[in-house]
Amino acid sequence: MERVIDPFDQTELLVPPFATSDMTIARAERARRGEIREVRFASEHGHRWPLWDVIEGPLEPYHLGISAELTAKLRRWHDVWIANVSVKSRWESPAVRQVWNEEGRGLALELFEEIWWSADVADVHWDDGLGVYG
Incomplete structure (x- = not known):
């Protein structure tokens, strides 16, 4: 680089x-x-999007100027999490969880590229590490 x-x-x-x-x-x-704001990329129950400002809290894609294409990808990805993880239980399928984690890493990088001018992205969606882009 x-x-x-x-x-x-x-x-x-x-x-x-x-x-x-x-x-x-x-x-x-x-x-x-x-x-430059810090955006955390993580799914949480009770919020429609996996986007969080460390100071302001939950964000919507329009707050960050995210493209329609990436917004749709984030929606599909977050919906998989909602369908597979409840407040009381965790992933039933390790295979689905692995695919979701891998897709999330790619989406976090896409997000970083789109909002790089105005934000750093902390990828905290996955449970086997932490990635910070910025």
Whole structure:
């Protein structure tokens, strides 16, 4: 992955494949001004979407400007969780759980790419680790 030096504080920044060095430096400036929010990607009972702002709480896709295509994918993915996990029970099918986890990792990366300019994404949907993109 490409790296660039932030001219403000001389820190090394990773340039995502979908961004340029200039965009990455500009985003770092936005972060210094407190303009990058942290979004947690996780399904929870009682909320329609797997999107959470660490300060404001539950989010809807329109709050983040997510595309219609990704919104539909998130809806289908979250619906699988709702259909398979209740408040009192966990996954009955390890195979369905594994596929759901793998799809979730891919969706978290898609989400990060779409909202990168305004947010970091903490992928906490899965129960075997933690991924933070940003």
